[in-house]
Structures are given as structure tokens and as C-alpha cells.
Amino acid sequence: MAEAPEPFIRIRGLKQSFGDHEVLKGIDLDIMRGETLVILGGSGSGKSVLIKHLPGLLRPTHGTVTVNGLEISQLRERELGAVRRQMGFMFQGGALFDSMSVAENVAFPLREGGVRKEKEIAQRVAEALEIVRLPGEEDKMPADLSGGMRKRVALARAVVGKPACIFYDEPHAGLDPITADSIDHLIKDLQRHHQITNVVITHEMRSVFHIADRIVFLDQGVIRWTGTPDELQATQDPQLRAFIAGDSGEPWND
Numbered sequence: 001m002a003e004a005p006e007p008f009i010r011i012r013g014l015k016q017s018f019g020d021h022e023v024l025k026g027i028d029l030d031i032m033r034g035e036t037l038v039i040l041g042g043s044g045s046g047k048s049v050l051i052k053h054l055p056g057l058l059r060p061t062h063g064t065v066t067v068n069g070l071e072i073s074q075l076r077e078r079e080l081g082a083v084r085r086q087m088g089f090m091f092q093g094g095a096l097f098d099s100m101s102v103a104e105n106v107a108f109p110l111r112e113g114g115v116r117k118e119k120e121i122a123q124r125v126a127e128a129l130e131i132v133r134l135p136g137e138e139d140k141m142p143a144d145l146s147g148g149m150r151k152r153v154a155l156a157r158a159v160v161g162k163p164a165c166i167f168y169d170e171p172h173a174g175l176d177p178i179t180a181d182s183i184d185h186l187i188k189d190l191q192r193h194h195q196i197t198n199v200v201i202t203h204e205m206r207s208v209f210h211i212a213d214r215i216v217f218l219d220q221g222v223i224r225w226t227g228t229p230d231e232l233q234a235t236q237d238p239q240l241r242a243f244i245a246g247d248s249g250e251p252w253n254d
Ligand SMILES: Nc1ncnc2c1ncn2[C@@H]1O[C@H](COP(=O)(O)OP(=O)(O)OP(=O)(O)O)[C@@H](O)[C@H]1O
Pocket: 018, 023, 041, 042, 043, 044, 045, 046, 047, 048, 049, 050, 092
């Protein structure tokens, strides 16, 4: 019998407390190589905290995170550097450095990772801007860009290190529906043409149905539900249905 494929990231028994506030209460999750996994959940459910564990930006209170066969929760900062070079991030808010040009923003992870040759940096920045469909925009300053363009620059910065995996924390926030859709196309292109594993936190249900291969629903620090987009469409779980419909349960006709 064929063995089940190794997940790219394996999370087991992950708990995270801040003081006496237990935010993650025991997460078990496998993220498979090449999939687009969407993390859903209400505000404060622990999505950002969970995603910050994947590159080892937080240390688990309990449990393990294994990336590509390597248990990262006990690694030193220096050893984590090598793990993080396989990963790209688009953080919540997606802030660019306002005093740096587009090129300098995108080059940032390369320089952090020790790439020194200016010619190589320029070439990789150009390729990353090509991928996010902003070719030739190197010299612009963030203040001169629209919200959607800033998101694409943040995505170029996530892509420039040729990562195996990209984490996106609310990449659609603040975008109009059409610009959000173009971000979804980029996310799927990265998966299909660059074999990138995507982990996406979003509240944009339209995007979820466009991009997700698999969805997990986080509620108060536990995974309450896992399934495919079709299974989510068909679910009878009242809490999930309310979440999809954007219904808080409060009356409108008063
Ligand atoms: N560094 C920290 N120190 C203390 N508490 C924290 C820290 N980071 C997160 N928390 C708390 O953990 C809980 C979950 O936060 P998290 O940012 O993961 O929520 P979220 O699901 O991403 O919400 P949103 O959809 O609003 O972004 C919140 O109550 C938050 O205040």
C-alpha cells in the first residue's frame, strides 16, 4: 500500500497562551505540499497567532510545528533563518516601508537572507514584479501606489525569495472586489505555475470559493470544521452557515 504523502507542515497539539489567556487550545493540522489552505474564523479566534507559528515567529506554549520534516519549535533564531527562507509572508496590514522604493521593499528579504550581488538582486526584484504584474515599477514610492498595487508589492516581497510556501494574512482587506479578484488570480497562479503551497487567512467568502482546495474554520482557538469548498457550501452547521452569510443573528427590522 502506498504511504500517505508527508505534509509540508505538520502541527500537533499546538497551544498558545498569553498570560492566562489561552488563545490556541490544541491545534492539529497538516498542510500538504502544493495545496491552497484557507483559514476562516471570527475576529480574535486565533488565526493570526496560528499563522505566526508556521515560520516560528512565536514559540508554542505546548505542541510542535514540523516544517519539511524538521521540528522548528525548539530551533534557535539562526537555524530558523534557513527554515524561513523557504517561506514568504504577507502580514496582516501588509505594511511596506514608506521611506523605501518599491525595489528596496521587494529586495528586503533577499538582503536579510544575505544576498549581496546587486545585479542578482535587481534581476530577482524585476522577476518578482513581473509575477505580480507590476513590471518596471521599481522606482515608485509606496505613497504613490493604490491600495491594490501596495498589496501586489507586498506579494512581490513574499515571492522574491522563491519560497516553497506563502502565508497571507488577510490579503484582500481594504480592496475593491475586482482588485481582490486579481489578488486571487495571483495566488492561484503561484500555486499552479510555481508549485507554491498557500496558506490564506481571509474573510472574503467569494475568494474562499475561488482559491481554496481545503478550508479550516477556527473558533475560540480550536479547529471546529475542515472541508472542501463544496462541503462548505453544503454544510448545515448553523455557526458556519451564519459565518458564510455574514449573519450576526441580530434583528434588522426593529
Ligand atoms: N502577542 C500577543 N500578546 C497577547 N495577546 C495576544 C498576542 N497576539 C494575539 N493576542 C490575542 O490573541 C487573540 C487572537 O488574536 P489573533 O490576532 O490571532 O486573532 P485573529 O483571529 O487573527 O483576528 P482578526 O480576524 O481580527 O485578525 C486575541 O484575543 C489577541 O488579543
